[in-house]
Amino acid sequence: MDIKEIRKDFPIFDNNNIAYLDSGATSQRPRQVIEKVNKFYEKANSNPHRGSYKLSIEATQAYEGSRRKVAEFINAKYPEEIIFTKNATEALNLIAYSYGMDNIKNGDEIVISIMEHHSNLVPWQKVVKKNNATLKYMYINDNFELDKNEIESKITKNTKIVGITHVSNVLGTINPVKDIIDIAHKNGAVVVLDVSQSIPHMKIDVQNLDADFVVFSGHKMLAPLGIGVLYGKKDILDNMSPFILGGDMIEYVYEQDTTFAPLPNKFEAGTQNVGGAVGLAAAMDYIESIGYDNIEKAEREVVEYAISKLRSLDFIKLYCTNNLENHLSVLSFNVNGIHPHDVSTILDSVNVAIRSGNHCAQPLLRFLGIDSTCRASFSFYNTKEDVDKLILGLNKANELFNKYKR
Amino acid sequence: MDDLTDVYNDIIMEHSLASYNKRKLEDADMVEKGHNPNCGDEIELELKLDGDIIKDLAFTGHGCAISQSSTSIMIDVLKGKTVKEAMDIIKTFIGMIKREIKDDEELKKLDEAIAFRNISNMPARVKCALLAWHTLEDMLNKK
Numbered sequence: 001m002d003i004k005e006i007r008k009d010f011p012i013f014d015n016n017n018i019a020y021l022d023s024g025a026t027s028q029r030p031r032q033v034i035e036k037v038n039k040f041y042e043k044a045n046s047n048p049h050r051g052s053y054k055l056s057i058e059a060t061q062a063y064e065g066s067r068r069k070v071a072e073f074i075n076a077k078y079p080e081e082i083i084f085t086k087n088a089t090e091a092l093n094l095i096a097y098s099y100g101m102d103n104i105k106n107g108d109e110i111v112i113s114i115m116e117h118h119s120n121l122v123p124w125q126k127v128v129k130k131n132n133a134t135l136k137y138m139y140i141n142d143n144f145e146l147d148k149n150e151i152e153s154k155i156t157k158n159t160k161i162v163g164i165t166h167v168s169n170v171l172g173t174i175n176p177v178k179d180i181i182d183i184a185h186k187n188g189a190v191v192v193l194d195v196s197q198s199i200p201h202m203k204i205d206v207q208n209l210d211a212d213f214v215v216f217s218g219h220k221m222l223a224p225l226g227i228g229v230l231y232g233k234k235d236i237l238d239n240m241s242p243f244i245l246g247g248d249m250i251e252y253v254y255e256q257d258t259t260f261a262p263l264p265n266k267f268e269a270g271t272q273n274v275g276g277a278v279g280l281a282a283a284m285d286y287i288e289s290i291g292y293d294n295i296e297k298a299e300r301e302v303v304e305y306a307i308s309k310l311r312s313l314d315f316i317k318l319y320c321t322n323n324l325e326n327h328l329s330v331l332s333f334n335v336n337g338i339h340p341h342d343v344s345t346i347l348d349s350v351n352v353a354i355r356s357g358n359h360c361a362q363p364l365l366r367f368l369g370i371d372s373t374c375r376a377s378f379s380f381y382n383t384k385e386d387v388d389k390l391i392l393g394l395n396k397a398n399e400l401f402n403k404y405k406r
Numbered sequence: 407m408d409d410l411t412d413v414y415n416d417i418i419m420e421h422s423l424a425s426y427n428k429r430k431l432e433d434a435d436m437v438e439k440g441h442n443p444n445c446g447d448e449i450e451l452e453l454k455l456d457g458d459i460i461k462d463l464a465f466t467g468h469g470c471a472i473s474q475s476s477t478s479i480m481i482d483v484l485k486g487k488t489v490k491e492a493m494d495i496i497k498t499f500i501g502m503i504k505r506e507i508k509d510d511e512e513l514k515k516l517d518e519a520i521a522f523r524n525i526s527n528m529p530a531r532v533k534c535a536l537l538a539w540h541t542l543e544d545m546l547n548k549k
Contacts, residue, residue, distance in 0.1 A: 337423075339470035341445045342414075345531060349410050357445050371446035371468065400410065401471075404419040 001294045007381050009286075019352040019386035024169055024330050024377030026219045027200060029283070033222055036282035037275050048274055049248055049265075059274055066277035067264065073284040074214065075205045076231055080263040083230040083237070084277055088196045089119040091215035091230035092163075094243040094267060095192055096123035099213075101130065102241060104160055108133040111154050111189070112163040113146060114367050115171060118360040120163045120194050133160075139367065144171045144321045151180055159189040166198035170359045170373065172330035173321055174198070181210055190236065196220055200379065201299060201328050203292045206231050218276060222283035227276030230267070237263055244269040295380045299329060303378050306331060306387045313391070315398050319373060332359075332373040335394060338401050340374040346400065347393040354390070412524040413531070414471065417479070422471035425478035429464045436549070440467075440541030442533050447473040451541055455549075458488050465538070472531050476522060477538035483517045489546055495519075496543050502526070503535055 007013050009030040012020070020028060040062055046053075048060040064079070071079040085091040100123070104110065110124050114137045128135045138154045141147050155162060162184040167174050177193055184191045190212040195204050200221040206214050213236075218227040232240075242249055242260055246269035251259040260266045287295070304324060310316050315336040321327050335343050340356035347354055355375040358365050365371060376390060421427075434452035441448050447469030454462035463481045468474075480499075484492045495515055501507035502516065505526045513520055525535045 341447075341470035341531070341534065342472070345413070345528065346410060365446075371448075400414055401419070401423070404416075404423050 001290065001298060001380075003298060003381065003383055006290070007383075010381055013381070017351060019382075019389040021352060021354045021376040021378065021382065021386060021390060023200070023379035023382075024197060024220070024375065025355055026225070027222050027379055028381065029222050029224065029279075030286050032286050033224070033279050033282045037224055037279040040275050040278045045275075047271055062278050063272065063274045066274075066281035069281035069284055070229055073288075074199075074229075074231060075207050077207060078234055081231055081234050081237065083232070083264050083267040084272055085215075085228040085230050086226050086273065087217040087219070087228035088194060088215045089217075089228075091213075091228055092119050092192070092194070093123050094230055095213050095215070095232075096127050098240045098243045099190070099236070100124070100127035100161060104128065104131040104133045106132040107158065108160045109136055109156070109158045110134070110161045110163065111136045111138060111159050111184075113138045113165065113175065114140060115168040115173065115175075115361065115364045116163060116165055117169055117194065117196075118362070120165060120192070121363065124161070124163060137363075138164075140171075140173070143323065144168075144173050144319060145323070145326060146173075146175055146180075148176070148179060151176075151183055155180075155183050155187050155189065157187055159184065159187050161192060162189050163192045163194070165194040165196075166204075167195075167201075167328060167330070168361075168364075169197050169330060170332050170361045170364055170375065171319055171321070172197075172327045172332075172377075174326045174328060177211070178209060185210070197330065198328070201292075202296060212236055218280040218283065221280075222286060223280040224276050227273050227280050229280070234263065237267070242266050242269070246270050248272075290380065296328075298380045299378055299382075300324075302382050302384055302387060303327075303329060303331070305384050306376065306378070306390070309387055309391050313394065313398075316394065319368065329379070330375060330377045332375045334370065334373055335397055337405060338397055340372045342401075343374045343394070343397050346397040347390065350389060350393040350396065352386075352389050352393045413528065415521055417518055417521045418471065418475040421475035421478040425474065427464055427478045427481040428466060428474075430466060431462055431464050434464075436545050438541050438545035438548075440537045440544075442469070442473070442537055445470065445534065447534060447537055449473065449477055449538060449541060451477070451538065451545060453542075453545060455489075458490070460484055460487055460489065460492055463542075469537070470531075470534050472522075472525065472534035473537045476519075476535045479519050479521065480538050480542065483519050484542070489549065493543070493546055496539050496546075499539050500536060500543075503532055 012028045044058040046055040046059045048063045068079045070082045181191045192213040193211040196216045214231040219225045249269040317334045319332040344356040431452040436453040449467035465477045
């Protein structure tokens with residue numbers, strides 16, 4: 001695959017020589033996605049599920065067709081196992097408020113990893129506080145990975161929910177989620193798997209993983225902002241109570257009582273983001289047209305180049321596993337004596353975009369004994385030239401600050 | 407931003423890397439914490455008053471070069487001033503950063519703190535420059 005050709009699909013790179021190294025925050029979008037979204041608004045726009053006229057039926061077909069696409073893409077058994085949300089955060093809140101609040105009892109335990117994003121952490125704090133349960137953490141080893149011993153010692157017969165990110169948004173560590181799911185199921189717990197950082201880079205097969213819930217955001221995988229997905233096993237979703245109440249999620253509404261619609265409408269109150277769903281389906285088509293094999297190969301080459309370059313600078317501390325087969329896309333590092341916020345400002349002056357801060361993972365950074373990092377995150381449209389610009393900018397930052405160091 | 411030294415100029419860099427104002431006061435009258443949750447900047451200001459005069463001011467904490475130097479330079483500028491004068495200078499500094507005050511005559515009272523003038527060209531860093539000033543403003547308002 002020719003990256004130079006692929007970059008032409010992304011209008012943001014037209015006449016803009018930015019080294020965009022923040023795809024972990026949000027990806028760029030190819031014109032194939034933007035055009036599909038535009039086409040929906042220009043040709044098929046109306047409120048789905050509501051009208052009986054042709055245009056409304058077209059909107060309904062666009063929306064439900066997108067749902068079928070998502071189901072096929074992640075190999076869900078049924079399309080109604082796909083619930084559209086606005087992002088992964090909303091999907092996680094739906095699970096916590098509906099499944100969590102109804103099923104967690106006094107004395108139960110919820111187990112998550114120390115590398116969770118706040119969105120797979122703060123909702124569980126609320127659930128355990130409300131239900132007198134306990135929130136337990138699986139900690140990482142010196143190589144920024146979860147040991148099997150650690151997993152097995154934390155997930156017990158008392159564990160009712162395990163929340164785990166597939167790939168850490170700070171460390172890029174790929175977690176052994178299949179093992180975690182097996183261990184959780186042997187102990188009778190359900191697993192909430194956050195694939196927000198993995199699905200842009202690797203194939204997700206929910207039946208093969210056997211996860212009970214899987215969540216992700218569209219905007220990190222080339223789709224528009226504001227569309228996300230909750231996958232849940234049908235028998236679990238069927239038994240859950242609705243999260244957000246209102247129009248289109250009901251069956252009969254009486255003055256004092258309501259019966260709810262079947263899946264998936266039960267969890268989709270109000271007019272939905274049809275344009276976003278259409279864009280998500282288009283993003284999945286685009287990823288399939290390139291192929292995950294090619295994406296993984298291209299990204300691995302650039303990320304490994306970046307790792308070797310960063311490791312060669314004596315003023316850089318990299319927070320990355322040495323087992324590169326357990327790592328993808330995300331590189332966190334610090335520059336000796338320079339705060340990440342200053343590093344990112346100096347990199348911006350040479351048109352390199354990275355993230356600095358705590359990356360919505362304060363407990364992880366506290367565990368590592370730091371309060372922020374620089375984070376460069378890669379996608380298949382990044383090149384080795386982007387890495388070279390990053391290294392140039394880091395040298396510039398180091399020189400600028402060295403002048404004043406005593 | 408065209409030139410990094412507009413922001414990372416000598417005075418800002420000197421204060422950020424080795425500040426004599428970064429210390430603990432033995433007999434502070436007031437203590438106030440300031441925090442930027444997004445970037446993790448944290449400072450603690452300590453104030454010693456002599457009647458209405460800011461007799462001593464010091465800080466501890468950690469953060470980026472902009473937040474650290476802004477805190478240190480603020481201390482240099484405000485030490486020895488009355489509370490009323492300090493509040494006026496704080497308002498002028500905030501006004502400069504928000505580009506509401508551009509008049510050079512009016513900005514003179516900021517003394518060395520005028521070094522932060524170009525931060526207004528960098529919206530992502532405005533909060534760093536303002537942290538200490540807002541923190542002190544909160545503290546003096548409690549007096």
